């Protein structure tokens with residue numbers, strides 16, 4: 001690759017001027033003539049039969065246009081509501097509005113359309129909803145054996161399960177010199193993008209055109225879903241989104257509410273807007289984590305890992321939007337270490353709770369469990385946890401490396417990443433300090449987490465490819481249309497950097513278009529740390545195709561050989577003789593207008609649409625070190641946080657830093673603050689930001705980030721970086737607290753846990 | 767909006783312009799700004815006073831417009847994120863600093879932060895790091911991990927000191 005003028009630089013974001021000045025366009029900012037507003041009547045209980053649903057009083061309220069229940073919307077539905085990717089997963093199709101019974105708290109039951117949101121909510125209060133309340137399934141541990149079924153028609157509360165077990169390995173583990181067993185849990189979390197879900201839909205019955213403005217990770221998925229659900233031909237469905245206020249996985253599939261709103265717009269024949277409020281988002285917008293894993297690890301006298309056994313259990317809620325993550329948990333468990341083997345059994349179960357939606361590293365419990373049990377094992381062996389890692393870590397020289405679960409890694413160097421992290425952190429010096437301060441009575445601990453991150457997953461699904469359409473205009477300006485889009489990832493900036501370098505033009509001369517189904521190639525959107533790798537790869541390739549053609553045409557115009565030409569700032573010149581040059585506009589003129597100037601065999605036009613498909617997985621790798629102090633009040637203060645990340649070549653280091661920082665702080669939230677709770681009857685307890693705590697500026701440390709670069713093989717050498725921060729931070733923080741307390745932290749801890757009890761409400765599993 | 771007999775008339779100076787309106791008593795200031803004044807830069811992230819996305823200046827004090835009724839702003843002056851810069855093609859020093867320091871990703875929380883920081887730096891032009899963290903703690907951001915935001919506050923303070931002719 002040519003060293004870039006823009007790639008590799010912290011180019012400031014072109015998204016920012018509008019966003020910092022209040023001129024972004026989020027879904028709630030969309031206004032369509034004649035638009036009415038929707039609000040939902042929702043179930044207040046986890047499980048019940050609907051005994052009576054009476055909407056008459058609501059319908060009579062002035063300003064109310066319509067009140068719809070399942071009976072009204074069901075006739076419009078001709079296909080399943082789930083995400084395209086998971087249609088074959090063993091999960092039930094979501095229902096737009098509940099009919100007959102309700103299966104989780106907050107499940108939508110009726111929908112009001114009114115002249116304002118205020119009136120719509122007034123009318124919701126007038127809907128009479130009576131239930132025969134039934135005992136819900138709330139405990140994932142007993143769900144599989146429960147007589148009560150979340151989905152009676154399925155005959156079981158088990159979503160899916162998998163098992164790979166080798167009895168000889170079990171014997172070897174159980175007979176090992178050191179056998180360490182722990183059970184780790186992570187609390188149920190909410191993704192809490194600051195912008196909740198929402199949609200505006202308008203159905204033009206005369207033209208047969210459905211227009212949707214949304215907040216989503218993938219506009220093409222919205223179109224595919226609504227085409228399937230309504231039977232409206234896909235080419236007549238136009239989906240647009242501009243700015244999206246965060247998603248983190250929660251906006252990967254359409255919510256049942258969003259689908260209901262689109263259906264309501266079709267039925268009512270008016271434009272309808274619905275924007276979820278925070279209470280709705282916390283209770284019913286999609287949940288995450290809520291899994292546990294029991295691990296037994298056997299080690300030899302030197303600390304070599306003989307093998308590990310895993311038992312993973314995942315609470316999928318009532319209507320998960322993805323299949324189980326158990327398989328990936330098992331495949332990634334060995335992480336950056338050599339192990340003799342892994343036995344596993346995994347199971348996902350339904351409960352009468354909000355469904356699981358993918359959240360930034362949905363399989364993250366593998367890293368949490370592995371990195372925590374490494375520390376526990378080191379403590380039992382009387383070894384330094386870092387030393388135990390050193391003895392087992394794999395290095396670049398091991399590549400390609402097939403881990404003990406059967407996953408083959410390439411292009412990573414965890415040994416180097418670990419060493420660099422320790423160097424930056426100055427581990428020996430810290431240990432000295434720590435022992436001094438402990439002598440003075442301070443409870444200070446350090447936690448390390450080292451992990452391998454599978455990025456840009458998805459060959460064989462809609463996420464396996466991405467396309468870019470690069471066009472040069474007559475004036476020599478460049479437009480890149482992408483099937484993927486951004487919900488904060490700076491795609492308009494980073495993809496312009498790539499195209500500008502490939503074509504040798506100024507970045508101001510490149511525009512990026514995304515988030516609009518009519519004018520962008522089909523694409524899988526942003527999620528799974530894929531847009532830099534696959535969208536970036538597509539942009540590279542498409543711009544590269546155009547560049548090759550530019551050079552051929554320019555060579556003809558200048559009577560030179562294409563190999564002798566170079567591009568710079570919109571001009572194509574003979575290398576070493578900048579006076580012999582043509583502009584990109586002149587080349588475009590030949591390509592579009594004066595086509596007789598084109599060399600023989602070259603088609604007119606100056607554009608390319610290229611679809612790029614990655615290898616199955618692009619592996620990234622990172623190491624986090626965290627130092628905490630447990631204050632006498634029980635508060636955990638993070639004193640230092642160091643990250644070394646190897647995400648290959650960086651398109652924009654500023655953006656990469658931002659992704660890591662944001663992820664780390666979400667991980668800190670998961671380790672220390674966030675926990676969505678139900679009581680035994682299934683009543684949600686943490687329904688506002690007063691009860692569901694996400695980190696604020698006073699809880700976060702300064703995060704020291706640095707990089708190594710083991711490039712991937714794809715164009716540009718990029719690897720994904722979106723999820724790693726959130727994966728690595730949870731074990732780093734929990735290991736540090738465990739070190740400070742001298743006891744295993746096996747669950748998330750909130751300030752109140754350390755405050756109220758000693759030493760830990762999460763408790764040791766022993 | 768439906769006309770009701772109980773409507774109140776209000777006059778509010780919004781970003782330097784006097785706006786007259788008739789509003790339902792229960793209409794929040796945030797909804798009035800967004801829906802009636804079409805100033806959609808003021809965002810709603812919780813509507814219960816925690817996230818700070820809806821922060822505006824009410825007579826130069828940072829307030830949460832989701833917790834105020836429009837009627838409470840009658841005969842007051844309100845500055846929203848759209849009204850902070852000195853001209854339509856300008857960014858304010860705080861806005862510029864957010865851009866320079868990658869203080870935003872999705873940008874949804876940003877107007878609230880920018881307005882809060884503007885009020886904060888007006889009261890405390892040379893804050894310490896602890897004061898910055900404290901001042902930001904009433905605004906939630908889910909994307910940035912606050913790193914870029916904290917850097918942006920420092921940078922904005924520098925910009926403003928330079929503009930006042932102080933050496934930074």
Ligand code: FES
Pocket residue numbers: 809810811812813814815816817818819820821830831832833
């Ligand atoms: S919307 Fe006002 S504080 Fe959250």
Ligand code: FES
Pocket residue numbers: 194245246488869870871872873874875876906907908909910
């Ligand atoms: S930038 Fe997305 S919430 Fe702050």
